[in-house]
Amino acid sequence: MIRQRWVTLACSVVGAAVVALDGTLLTIAQPTLQHDLHAEFAEVQWTSTGYLVAVASLLVFAGRLGDAYGHRRLFALGTFGFAATSAAIALAPGIGWVIALRILQGVFGALLQPATLGMLRAAFPPDRLAMPIALRMSAIGLAAALGPLVGGALVAAFGWRSVFALTAIPALAIGLLAAVTGPTRPADDSEGVAPRPRTRVSGSAPAAGGSRGALDLPGAVLLAVMLACLVHVLVAVPESGWTTATGLALGGAVASGAAFARHERRTARPLLPPALLRSRPVVAGLATLLATSAALFGALFVATYFLQDVRGLDPLSTGLWVLPLAVLMVLGAPAAALLQRRFGPRRTTVGGAALLAVGVLLLSRLDESATAVPAGVCFALLGAGFGTVMATATAVVVHQASVADAGVAGGLQQTAMNIGPALGVAAATLLMTLDPDSGFVPAMGTTLLVLTGLAALGSAAALGLPGRPALTGDPEAAAEPQPQPAPQP
Structure with missing residues (x-):
């Protein structure tokens, strides 16, 4: 069983990292791709938009499929499909093929992403779930940090097609690993303890999770x-x-x-599942992830233009200025797993969201004379804050779901993490264009102040998370009758 847990952790970490790496590599490759395929700018944008629309629309249903048919099975199918479409994009003869294959890749990405969380929920006992999820988050941050550097080197040496060939290799390898290992038994009965009988609230429908005939x-x-x-x-x-x-x-x-x-x-x-939607911690965790991811990516969108258009940095220098964000995100996620065991998910997440809000607020104070040190401090706060929020809130959402509904919980978490960044960038764009005569720096300051409020809103939403110092026990246990002590003579 211990070996299966390590295999599950490896699959989850590498699978999530491959998806994150794919997104950053595509961003680096798009200009060269546009030139080589003689494509219009709008066509190139659809290589990202088509993928995002496909993956975001299917995440929750893909999670339910994992609940019904097995998360490892869906993960293997998703990674094989992701690898195959990556290889096909590397051989695509025109931009139309690239767009179509990216949409198909989004379908497979939707299959594997909730499964990375569903497999962890099934493999690890609730009181040991925080650190595996934190390691998964660190891998995502590391992939996002290395993506621009690796992608830039590959595109310069071998062209844009090489970045898709690169993502196909680890996806294929981890898919094979998931396919050849047996299914993971739920961790609730993996320690040699007989499984408890499941109970349900009177008058409610039977749980859909795990039933192949229950797909809505x-x-x-x-x-x-x-x-x-x-x-x-x-x-x-x-x-x-x-x-x-x-x-x-x-x-x-x-x-x-x-x-x-x-x-x-x-x-x-x-x-x-109605019980999942009625769970205050789940709703609070999803709201926190939505608000804080919107604040972070909206701030990054504005800051990137500031560094390149106002400070005059090239893309490589911009990446180096922003690097503290990725470094602190990688370090912040495992630290959050330890903090929530000591201080509880609520205080840990509120503190992380507050750090994020302070980082966005300090970014709003930068001007044309800004240097790398104060900017680096801002980005470090963003990384430390968001890494803490993402690891802790995700652990709460996944932990609060039963094993039978872990895929849906993972799909909801991934949906929030896809909708939030798009919402943040859209809000930042609209705010930046409200007063075109004010100049970039004043408009940036106003926009970032609004995004600071959005991060503060995420901190307020985190007040609905559990306050106890550790995520322990099975959430379903609360619904089960407890033995009453025998009367004393």
């Missing part, structure tokens, strides 16, 4: 349409502003969202 396909379609429309709006508005197409997409998101909510209330087997 109409709900999955409605949720996918809503998320796809929402992501399209968030991505399209910064690029082209409000148009008829974005207005129709927003209307589609509202209509499909209302239809989804109505359907979920009436169906006997909803896609989103």
Whole structure:
């Protein structure tokens, strides 16, 4: 069993890192890709947009598939597909093929991402779950830090196709590892303890997790349409502003969202388990992740333009100035696992979100004379704060779900982590263009002040997280009858 846990941890860490590395490598490769394939700028943007729309719209349903058919099985399928599409993109003859393959790659990315959390929830006891999740977060930060450096070297030496060939290799290897190892038994009964009988709240429908006949396909379609429309709006508005197409997409998101909510209330087997949505820690964790990721990526979007357009740095120098963010994120995630055992998830997450807010606030004070040291301090605060928030809030969301619903919980966490950055960039773009005559630096200051408030909102949402010093025990135990002491004679 110990060996299976280490294999599961390796699969989860490498799988999450490959997805993160793929995104950063694509950003570096896009200019060369556009030149070599004689593509328009809008076409190149769809290599990112198409992937994001596909992955964000399918994450929750993919998590439910993992609950029903096994997270390791879905992970292996997702990584094999991710590797195959990466290799195919490296051989693509034109931009149309690249866009189509990136959308397909988003489908496979949606299969594997919730599985990386679902496998951890099944493999590790609740009181040992925080550190594996923190290591997964550190791997994501490390991949994001190394991506620009590795991608730049590969593109310069071998061209843009090499970056896709690179991601195919580890994805294929980790998919093979997941396929040849047996399924992980739930950690609740992995220590030689007989599994407890499951109970459910009186009058509720049986849990859908783990049942192959319990897939809510109409709900999955409605949720996918809503998320796809929402992501399209968030991505399209910064690029082209409000148009008829974005207005129709927003209307589609509202209509499909209302239809989804109505359907979920009436169906006997909803896609989103009601107990999960009624959980205050889960809702608080998702809200915290959404708000803080929006604040972070909105601030990074603005700061990147500041460093290159105002300070005149080239992309490599910009990456070096921002490097403290990645370093502190890598270190902050494991530190958060230790802090939450001592101080509890609530205080740890509130403190991390406060650090993030201070970092964004200090960024708003930078001007044309800013040097690397004060900017580095700002980015270090961003990395330490967000690494702490991401590791702790994710651990809470996954821990609060039962093993049978771990995939849906992972899908919701991944959805928040995809919607949040898109929301932050869209908000930053709109705020920067409200007063075009004010100049970049004043507009940047105002925008970052608003994003500071968004980070503070994430800190407030974290007040709903558990306050006890450790994530221990099974959340389902609270719903089970406890033995009563025998009466004393």
